[in-house]
């Protein structure tokens with residue numbers, strides 16, 4: 420096994436030009452040498468699958484759920500990963516430990532390689548990489564709130580795109596919607612689904628507070644977020660009613676609070692959707708605090724321990740998804 424020097428890359432260094440190590444197909448390789456061929460199937464046909472994970476105090480929150488979703492996403496895209504979810508857990512722990520990471524971001528990714536450019540390429544070797552780097556909170560002084568722009572792009576129907584998979588094939592859409600939102604001076608895009616119902620942001624799930632209860636779209640045309648599931652459970656623990664149902668855009672008028680959930684965003688208040696403004700409300704704040712306690716403490720999903728940390732999570736509108 421090739422072991423690179425575990426130097427922690429600075430958060431501002433260009434991503435591909437850092438010291439450190441990336442786990443690639445079973446080995447830790449020097450960061451700059453973790454490359455793929457330009458004729459890789461995954462680059463041309465968009466079938467790569469990936470995860471976005473966060474390490475807190477050196478432990479990846481909900482690690483196994485993420486590894487299992489990577490395996491399931493690949494299956495959805497028609498290929499099997501050469502590693503099990505348990506093996507991916509171990510690889511991720513190895514990368515995090517080699518980086519000496521406490522708080523950071525973890526990006527596992529899998530793709531079909533350059534053995535053939537046939538669209539149907541069952542024999543093309545599947546590659547898997549896991550990278551991790553420090554990712555400090557951007558707005559450590561408290562929630563800034565996200566301002567959303569409703570996108571003209573819509574989340575496709577389940578019979579139009581592999582909506583259950585976290586695959587690059589879907590993220591061209593998010594990228595277009597995000598560019599459009601930023602051009603409009605907003606932090607992120609709100610996408611409707613193919614029927615014009617509320618769906619999600621480019622990398623986070625959507626929640627509305629209506630009459631004190633949480634309402635969120637079912638994971639039909641949106642990613643079944645691991646943070647979404649965690650926040651639903653935390654809300655139920657707090658005695659809140661959670662309703663999963665299709666939501667019409669007009670319901671935004673009646674919502675007293677809106678927030679987003681995602682590994683990168685954590686629980687992030689939305690302060691505006693187009694012309695409609697929202698306050699930083701009690702429900703979102705309580706859930707943001709409960710989530711912060713969960714990621715640092717009792718329920719890391721990876722046997723993590725550590726004291727609760729107060730304060731609401733930071734906004735990361737320009738981070739990875």
Ligand code: PMP
Pocket residue numbers: 471593619620621622623624641642643644645646647680681682683740
């Ligand atoms: N929707 C999309 C499109 C995403 O990219 C993400 C981030 N993975 C989410 C929702 C939130 O998912 P999770 O809570 O698992 O990070």
